[in-house]
Amino acid sequence: MSALAIDIGGTFTDIVLFDEKTGRFAAHKELTTPSDPARGVVTGIRHLFAAEGTDAAKVDRVVHATTLFTNALIERRGAVTGLLTTQGFRDTLEIGHERKYELYDLHLPLPQPLVRRALRQEALERLAPDGTVEIALDAASVLAAADTLVAKGVESLAICFLHAYANPAHEREAARLIAERHPGLILSLSSDVSPQIREFDRSSTTVANAYVKPLAEKYLNRLSGDLAGIGITAPLFMMLSNGGLTHVDEAKRVPVQLLESGPAAGALSAAFFGERSGQRDLLAFDLGGTTAKLALVHGGEPLVVHKFEAGRERRFTAGSGLPLNISTIELIEIGAGGGSIAAHDALGLLKVGPRSASSVPGPACYARGGTEPTVTDGNLLLGYLDADTFAGGTMKLSTQAAETAVGRLADEAGMDLPRTASGIHAVVNETMAAAARVHVAEQGHDPRDFALLVTGGGGPLHGCELARRLGISQVICPPGAGVASALGLLLAPARVDRVATVTRRLDGLDHAALEAEYAALEAEAQAVISATLGAGARLTIRRSADLRFVGQGYELITDLPAGPYGAETEAAIREAFQAGYERVFSRRPAVAAIEIINIRVSVTSAAAGGSLDPDVPVAAEGAAQTGTRQARFGDAAYSAPVLDRRRLAAGSEVIGPAIIEEAMSTLLIPPAARAVVEASGNIVIHLSETR
Structure with a gap:
């Protein structure tokens, strides 16, 4: 049997077919159809099934993530909504x-x-x-x-x-x-x-849910019908922002939980592939056609938070957006993707993004009506991309159209074409690096303590240069990097988060009442898990609470013992909170009174399915090098060997400069860097030689 993963992005819709018996997967990229997203999904599935000779009836699980609801909220394209x-x-x-x-x-x-x-x-x-x-x-x-x-x-x-x-x-x-x-x-x-x-936060969250709920119901009903129309009768699961899965009815009920579903899947994928290389502390970097995402994976798990801001007026400024009480994997999203448009500002300085050509009309080199220069146009002119095999050969790029678009930008600045293309590449890399520095610092970490794991169609293209700017010495590129978020959908457990406000002091705590309140939340969450995976699913339950010293205005989310709670509970909760408070603020104030504001439960259960097993040859089958290409790194041009990733055997080493191609992405190895192909399927690039 097979599982099908569908990830709709701003530019491409990624579709992955996973054989649960062999652990192998096949993938396809289809241009997103913004006016009717389900149409692009169905077209891509038909193409992939035809290429793989797959019978739709053999699909036993469909997992889906989409940016549709996020975009509707940000672009104010939701339903006419009222508030009582x-x-x-x-x-x-x-x-x-x-x-x-x-x-x-x-x-x-x-x-x-x-x-x-x-x-x-x-x-x-x-x-x-x-x-x-x-x-x-x-x-x-x-x-x-x-x-x-x-x-x-x-x-x-x-x-x-x-x-x-x-x-x-x-x-x-x-x-x-x-x-x-x-x-x-x-x-x-x-x-x-x-x-x-x-x-305010409760009202804002409920209104946002109401705003996208009609769209969610219409879209999910349409998609379910279209899947049945091509012979897929398997259940449809939806990815949540917290990195878990749920069934369609729950997604329709509270679609606000789906806003960051695609990026969450990418973070799960990064944690999985990082673990295979022995790296549990990662910066997960995903560069798609419209945006770049960065998530921090610490100790093998992405960080989950319980507040989110949508539609910020200023992208990196907290408080400038609509607050939403949803559980989500903590990440930063940057308006810098392959379709990001390059232009000169009023001072004549080169800027890249946040405006994007998206999938319609797309970068100029797509030859679909776009005329403005983008990151993809610059990468094509720098020699990083093969015009004939882009996106797995699903479309051919026009070098002439890219030259025309970037040429106008070059003429404005009085520069030649190669330097202008290099400028686009450098500016977008620094934009991402600046955002990454702020995000990592806000989490209390130093980027140099992490490895960078690159995914998305553009992540492997920009990853090594981004790592160099952040002082990171190791870059990991997993197999199928171009569709890693879709792969992450196959790795996701079913997950339900529930919260309730209780507001009581810790001293004199009624342990039986607290245990009953937690048990009620757990029963509600378990019911959703059972509706998703069926009765008998093995569950993992985590309890936490929002705690504060009496008189404070904000809380610290603290992990709590599993329960059941009794006389010893108060001391355990007090110690857990004070230890967490000291970790965040470096001291324990001389205050004894503590109060519980909210209680939280997280219930997870691993979905059924096999384990991903990337196909890495033990010995090389034919020469890995397929040719050479003139590529520009910095101010210098090189004749870089082009390598087919499928022919690189485990243990192979590649010294940069080099270009490693696979169906859905291209990996750049800069001059003097060393790349090693691991048996796990990952390619690990060591950049210490470049400093």
């Missing part, structure tokens, strides 16, 4: 946290709410922070508000009542009333989507 909230709280989305992310900027651009004020209505009701009813829900006000919003064209409604995390009764009753009156209206309840304190 407690009387007096109509403006929560605009009031936000009541602080500026840039204190001295008088013209600060703020993220615009997903729901304009005219589509926000209030209901007469109120709960106290402990969930007790202060004002009973007024049904007439709920129905009047719903009638008004539906009359204004609202398709999806977020219901966010004050303190609903402590008592969901009012939200659920309002949803029942509205569903009876307007059965076609799609509803999202904050007590289901984000049952935790902080009104």
